[in-house]
Every structure is written in C-alpha cells, then in structure tokens.
Amino acid sequence: MVNEAGGAVVPVHWTPLGIALGLLSTALAAGLAAVAVTRPKLLAAPDRAQPLRRLQSGHVGDYVAWLLVGATLLGALALPGVLST
Structure with a gap:
C-alpha cells in the first residue's frame, strides 16, 4: 500500500507479548522510581x-x-x- 506522498504505509501490529513487555517495563520503572523517592539511601551510590x-x-x-x-x-x-x- 502506498500513500499520496509516495511512501509505503505499514500497518501497526500489536502483539500480546509486545503489550506485556511494555506494561512490565512501565511497572518496573514506576517501582524503581517509587523506591528512589521513598528510600534514597537504598539506591545511593557507593563511596x-x-x-x-x-x-x-x-x-x-x-x-x-x-x-x-x-x-x-x-x-x-x-x-x-x-x-x-
């Protein structure tokens, strides 16, 4: 399929694995941010x-x-x- 500008149009294909990995990475990032805010000494850099x-x-x-x-x-x-x- 080609659009009016002459470029190819690729349909978005969402897979259950891709969605699960996206949700997992978001949850891990939010959890790490919460730990960093509530317990900063836990993630502090070593001496x-x-x-x-x-x-x-x-x-x-x-x-x-x-x-x-x-x-x-x-x-x-x-x-x-x-x-x-």
Missing part, C-alpha cells in the same frame, strides 16, 4: 563512586562537556568500522 560524582556539579557546562566527551568516545570507537568499509 567509591564519590570521585566520579564530583566531576558532575549539575551546571550546564558540565552537561555540555560530558556530551562532548561521550560523542568523541563514540566516534573514536566507531571510526575503525567506518574506515574499514
């Missing part, structure tokens, strides 16, 4: 993670810097695969 926590102060510049570091690292890891083709 050995404190040096890493000091690197992220919450300022916008930190987010930009870590995004740049992550993008650079991802690019460096993907580069051999891109160059070999």
Whole structure:
C-alpha cells in the first residue's frame, strides 16, 4: 500500500507479548522510581563512586562537556568500522 506522498504505509501490529513487555517495563520503572523517592539511601551510590560524582556539579557546562566527551568516545570507537568499509 502506498500513500499520496509516495511512501509505503505499514500497518501497526500489536502483539500480546509486545503489550506485556511494555506494561512490565512501565511497572518496573514506576517501582524503581517509587523506591528512589521513598528510600534514597537504598539506591545511593557507593563511596567509591564519590570521585566520579564530583566531576558532575549539575551546571550546564558540565552537561555540555560530558556530551562532548561521550560523542568523541563514540566516534573514536566507531571510526575503525567506518574506515574499514
């Protein structure tokens, strides 16, 4: 089937397994969020993670810097695969 713009139209196909996995992941996320809000010490980072926590102060510049570091690292890891083709 083709729409007026010339692109293919794919009907949505919902499976019982897909619905169950979606509901399960939603319930797990809500449960984890509830535990994090009601008992924050339970999910607190261990003491050995404190040096890493000091690197992220919450300022916008930190987010930009870590995004740049992550993008650079991802690019460096993907580069051999891109160059070999």
